[in-house]
Amino acid sequence: MSKITGFGTYAPEKIVDNQYFEELIDTNDEWIVTRTGIKTRRMAAADQLTSDMSVKAVEELVSRSGKDIKDVDFIVVCTTSPDQTMPNTASRVQDKMGIENAGCIDIYAACAGFVYGLQIAHGYVNSGIYKKVLVIGAEALSRITDYADRTSCILFGDGAGAAIVEPSEEEHFLSFNSGTDGDLGHDLYLTRENTIINGLDSRPNGKIIQNGKAVFKWAVRSIPIKVRELVAKAGLELEDIDFIVPHSANLRILESISKDLNYPMSKVPESVSDFGNTSSASIPLAISKEIRNGNIKSGMTVLMIGFGGGLTFAGTIVKW
Ligand code: COA
Numbered sequence: 001m002s003k004i005t006g007f008g009t010y011a012p013e014k015i016v017d018n019q020y021f022e023e024l025i026d027t028n029d030e031w032i033v034t035r036t037g038i039k040t041r042r043m044a045a046a047d048q049l050t051s052d053m054s055v056k057a058v059e060e061l062v063s064r065s066g067k068d069i070k071d072v073d074f075i076v077v078c079t080t081s082p083d084q085t086m087p088n089t090a091s092r093v094q095d096k097m098g099i100e101n102a103g104c105i106d107i108y109a110a111c112a113g114f115v116y117g118l119q120i121a122h123g124y125v126n127s128g129i130y131k132k133v134l135v136i137g138a139e140a141l142s143r144i145t146d147y148a149d150r151t152s153c154i155l156f157g158d159g160a161g162a163a164i165v166e167p168s169e170e171e172h173f174l175s176f177n178s179g180t181d182g183d184l185g186h187d188l189y190l191t192r193e194n195t196i197i198n199g200l201d202s203r204p205n206g207k208i209i210q211n212g213k214a215v216f217k218w219a220v221r222s223i224p225i226k227v228r229e230l231v232a233k234a235g236l237e238l239e240d241i242d243f244i245v246p247h248s249a250n251l252r253i254l255e256s257i258s259k260d261l262n263y264p265m266s267k268v269p270e271s272v273s274d275f276g277n278t279s280s281a282s283i284p285l286a287i288s289k290e291i292r293n294g295n296i297k298s299g300m301t302v303l304m305i306g307f308g309g310g311l312t313f314a315g316t317i318v319k320w
Contacts, residue, residue: 002125003172004118004318006164008061009288010053011042011157011275018154025150032154037251041157041276044140049083051092053160054138057284058097061162072164074103074130076120078113078280080190080309081140082106093136103130110188111247111308112178113137113280114161115316118304121165122173122316136162137280144190146207155250156208157276161284170319174301175234177226178314187214188309218311219253224260227305230315238263241317242300243290247307248272248282269296279308296320 017040018029032038044053054077062069077090090104109116114137121133138160147153191206223246231238238261246257248271258265271278271285278285283304290296298320305315 001168001171002122002165003168004163004320005166006061006065006067007162007284007288007291008057008059008064009159009161009281009284010056010060011159011285012044012048012053014043014045015040016043016157021154024147025153027150027154035252036155037270037273038154038276039273042159043142044158048140049092050077050079050081050138050140050160051083051089051096053140053158054089054093054136054162055096057136057138057160057162058093058134061164065164067164069097069134069164070099072099072102072132072134074121074124074133075099076117076133076135077106078109078117078135078137079106079139080108080110080113080279081144089138090136102134109280109312109314110310111249111277111279111282112306112310112312112314114283115304115306115314116178118163118165118316119176119178119314125165125167131167133165134162135165136160137284139279139281141208141279144207151212152208152210155277157278159275159278159281159285161281161288163284172319174236174317174319175230176316177230177233178312179226180310180312181218182310184214184218184311185309187211187218187311215308215311216250216253219249219307220256220260223257223305223307223313226313226315227257227261227303230303230305230317234317236301236317240301241303243267243269243296244303244305245269245283245286246305248275248286249277249308280306
């Protein structure tokens with residue numbers, strides 16, 4: 001049995017407002033706010049990598065929880081914007097944090113990454129293979145955003161979140177699901193070319209190409225079904241769930257999910273208005289806000305569901 005025993009987040013200092021884009025592309029604040037709910041997003045410094053933001057999130061986790069991380073025995077970094085594909089970002093975190101004996105993997109599951117990471121951690125801890133698993137969702141999306149594409153560049157931001165999963169006397173993970181519509185992969189993907197975007201070397205990652213409308217429709221159609229499935233698998237009713245935390249892709253997507261489920265928006269935490277779409281960091285950033293506000297507390301039931309490029313999704317319900 002296992003539970004989340006530590007939690008922390010980080011967002012870079014540089015705040016990019018919507019006016020910034022008015023100088024780059026043909027857009028305006030009103031369009032961006034109305035269509036996406038995004039007011040600001042954060043952008044990593046030129047020398048700040050995904051592993052650096054990961055380290056900051058883990059440092060916040062340590063200061064909030066008092067956890068010792070030197071004995072972490074496995075690190076999963078969930079990202080679409082790794083420092084580089086080899087060595088993986090988890091190995092960079094292991095080195096930078098002086099964690100001596102940890103297995104290290106990166107997983108690439110786009111905006112569903114963090115929840116897939118929690119599922120992996122739960123599996124490892126419950127099987128007894130590892131005892132202290134660090135799950136990090138971290139993104140330097142500004143490195144892979146095409147700032148000439150007005151339909152996508154206004155969406156993305158940088159940030160990181162981290163959780164520790166450890167054995168527990170009671171099971172805190174109540175249900176899981178995941179799945180992929182691989183035939184829709186062409187609606188959200190990274191090109192392979194190595195381009196210079198906005199003065200930044202995009203490394204071998206290429207840039208994000210998206211059919212926003214198609215992704216939007218897929219998300220609002222499938223995610224409510226998957227939320228209901230998770231709740232049923234846990235033997236619960238929607239009323240038993242204190243917070244539903246979908247990936248903060250776009251405020252309109254969250255509003256549509258809330259409406260479809262007849263579940264109040266006041267219990268659907270979001271990070272997109274302040275931080276933009278931060279992919280695998282968006283769920284931890286949204287949860288972090290509610291923890292700070294004193295709303296998410298120990299013992300509460302929190303449903304998380306990530307979704308995005310694949311097109312893939314992963315969900316879990318946890319007792320906080
Ligand atoms: N500023 C101003 N106008 C813009 C614009 C921008 N940044 N981007 C697009 N437009 C224009 C379009 O060209 C179009 O003009 P037209 O009607 O003259 O052709 C119009 O706005 C409407 O575009 P459309 O694509 O229909 O807008 P939309 O309501 O679907 O919103 C997104 C676009 C990208 C915000 C929306 O589709 C979305 O959020 N999709 C999901 C994206 C997402 O969450 N991805 C990650 C999933 S993990």
